[in-house]
Amino acid sequence: MFSRLHELTQFTVFHYFAEVSKIRRRSGQEKEISDFLVQFAKDHHLEVIQDQALNITIKKQATSGYEQAPTVIIQGPMDMIEDKNEDAEHDFAKDPLQLRIEGDMLYATETTLGANSGIALAYSLSLLSSNRIPHPNLEVILTTEGRLTMKGARELDISHLNGTILINLDSDEFGKLLVSGSGGIASTFTVPIIWNEAAKNKILCRIHIGGLKGGHSGLCINQGRGNSIKLLGRILQRLSAKMDFSLAGLAGGTKDTSIPREAEAFVLIQAEKIGQLEAEVEQWNQIFKNELRHSDGQVFAQVTKEEEVFLKVFSKETTEKLIAALLLLPSGVENMSLDFPGLVESSASLGVVNTYATAITFESFIRSSEKSLKDKMINEMKILANVLGSEVTFGYDYPEWPYNPDSKIKSLFEMVYKEKYGENIESIAIHAGLECGLFLEKMDFDAISIGPDVYNSHTPNEHLSISSTLKTWEYLLAVLKEIHAIELIGPQSKFNTDPPLWIG
Structure with missing residues (x-):
């Protein structure tokens, strides 16, 4: 020791x-x-x-x-995934990893460890x-x-x-x-933004999902871990049916190959509706804690009022398309093997969402040991893009x-x-x-x-035996x-x- x-x-x-x-x-x-x-x-x-x-x-x-x-x-490999806790001061551009020992485990304080590549x-x-x-x-x-x-x-x-x-x-x-x-293939689903002028009498609020474990989207996809972006989509869909708000931005995840641990949405609402918004999100906070009690017991959903001023918001049409994409983009286990018990045969993982000047992008990663099943998921994403008036492109692809x-x-x-x-x-x-x-x-x-034994890869809780x-x-x-x-x-x-x- x-x-x-x-x-x-x-x-x-x-x-x-x-x-x-x-x-x-x-x-x-x-x-x-x-x-x-x-x-x-x-x-x-x-x-x-x-x-x-x-x-x-x-x-x-x-x-x-x-x-x-x-x-x-x-x-x-020589490279690593860089990720850190939200409040960590570590700057990967200039700071070395801060290694520490806990029992038989080696960690990097507040950041990913890069264990696999480091050991290689x-x-x-x-x-x-x-x-x-x-x-x-x-x-x-x-x-x-x-x-x-x-x-x-x-x-x-x-x-x-x-x-x-x-x-x-x-x-x-x-x-x-x-x-x-x-094998696997990366995808980018792009929803174009129609901007409207933001109402001046509304308050900006941030809906934040966090506390999730995340992890490698292949190795951990069948462990029931929460996907912060998909959870955020469920909240926004329910809010759209219950109250009036304007959506001004979405962000979440860090890599398409990692299950996202955190996600956030910025909404503008009337001041008198803040209490209702907080109550609705708190209900979802309890729902997520119950649903994920075995795999992600530290999950949370919360609302905070923000001082920042947003001059533009998404149009109603854009908001509807975004919520549809959040709910319908495939993410999770698609097929389990019938030949080999325990094998996830095919899966998809929505890993990153970002808001840009003209569009919102959703980055996913599709995996399959059968090319035909990979093609099936690719075609499903193409059809969804067509229905939503959006675009999907496919990037790096590697074989089985x-x-x-x-x-x-x-x-x-x-x-x-x-x-x-x-x-x-x-x-x-x-x-x-x-x-x-x-x-x-x-x-x-x-x-x-x-x-060797590596745990919680691609997360700030990554550690090496x-x-x-x-x-x-x-x-x-x-x-x-x-x-x-x-x-x-x-x-x-x-x-x-x-x-x-x-x-x-």
């Missing part, structure tokens, strides 16, 4: 985790961390390639006795800097925008790679092998990662785990995308993904040490051949 950070950073892995936590690595803004990795490679006299997308490839020759072993690609970086740098770890030829690939668009993996040129085995370090559950994932029952690297990981821990390891699939799918689209790699981080590191080193054994594994492995446990 560790109580002080300096004790923890005596371990090489956590030394590098702390180092990269000082560097901004926001998705889409990876120049600083990418340049850091280039300098690291040069300092350690390693071959390094930095491409136009700022991806980094670092190559290290095999240690003695491993020259003939198959070349292994170690891969993970830490494991990679620890491997590359060591002269004592037995390993085959290594090709370490650290990609950009892995948390959002997967642009880095999409644009990566693999022609300079020799590896045939891909070990991805972006998983978040120790003791489980990740062997498959879903299919399960390979004959994977040799999977069998090797199973063998080493059994020998090291005396029990079988589970193989799982998740309702989320990893860069493995894009790598496999380019070349027929034998792929696996591992990682210290003990499982060290165990995963030891496990990875043990596999690399036994990499020769992979040549002895035939098409039908003698190890665990059970199908993966599908989780959503």
Whole structure:
């Protein structure tokens, strides 16, 4: 058990985790961390390639006795989702993450931790800097925008790679092998705004939804967590049927791939109606606390009077369209697999709403392990846009990662785990995308993904298990040490051949 950070950073892995936590690595803004990795490679006299997308490839020759072993690609993202508590003073542009230890867990105070990418970086740098770890030829690939668009993996040129085995370090559950994932596509639903002049005798009020856990919209979509934007839509729909108000703005969420924790609407009402508005929102406050008592017990809905002056408000037609979009845009589990218990087969998540000068945009993310179901949701959104006189466009799209029952690297990981821990390891699939799918689209790699226990990813309550981080590191080193054994594994492995446990 560790109580002080300096004790923890005596371990090489956590030394590098702390180092990269000082560097901004926001998705889409990876120049600083990418340049850091280039300098690291040069300092350690390693071959390094930095491409136009700022991806980094670092190559290290095999240690003695491993020259003939198959070349292994170690891969993970370098970027992270930046999110913080509403009242946090942290400035990601200049402030390092404030790491702290609570028991076996490592947190970043008031902000996201960037655990998955931080650990992928830490494991990679620890491997590359060591002269004592037995390993085959290594090709370490650290990609950009892995948390959002997967642009880095999409644009990566693999022609300079020799590896045939891909070990991805972006998983978040120790003791489980990740062997498959879903595909996904981003969407932006745009409702044009017709503005009217705001009445001068009305009071501006803010309706605020907060206190929700949020989380990764793939991994947490079946946990019943509240979506602040959808909850706000329910309040506005009921208010529109009960009282007169003008809507002046909507905002909520931070990323299309995260379940939104907070959302707000600005409304103008007559002063004598404020009491009614507060009473209506308080009713919804109690309704949400009851509905979400098991998954999001800290949820709240509240009204505050604002001093800001809004000179324009949405027209009645625009308000009606917005409320319809809030209620009807798909969000949540669409299908559960009938073949594999526990697998979310398809889902959508409304992640962000923003108000601009000419339009309100709703950003969603669709996931599915079946392309036909992904297409179904795409078509539903197109039809809704047509009905509402709106527009929907689709952005970055990534493929599914299919399960390979004959994977040799999977069998090797199973063998080493059994020998090291005396029990079988589970193989799982998740309702989320990893860069493995894009790598496999380019070349027929034998792929696996591992990682330590990470909790509440993409939220300010994100935390990382210290003990499982060290165990995963030891496990990875043990596999690399036994990499020769992979040549002895035939098409039908003698190890665990059970199908993966599908989780959503």
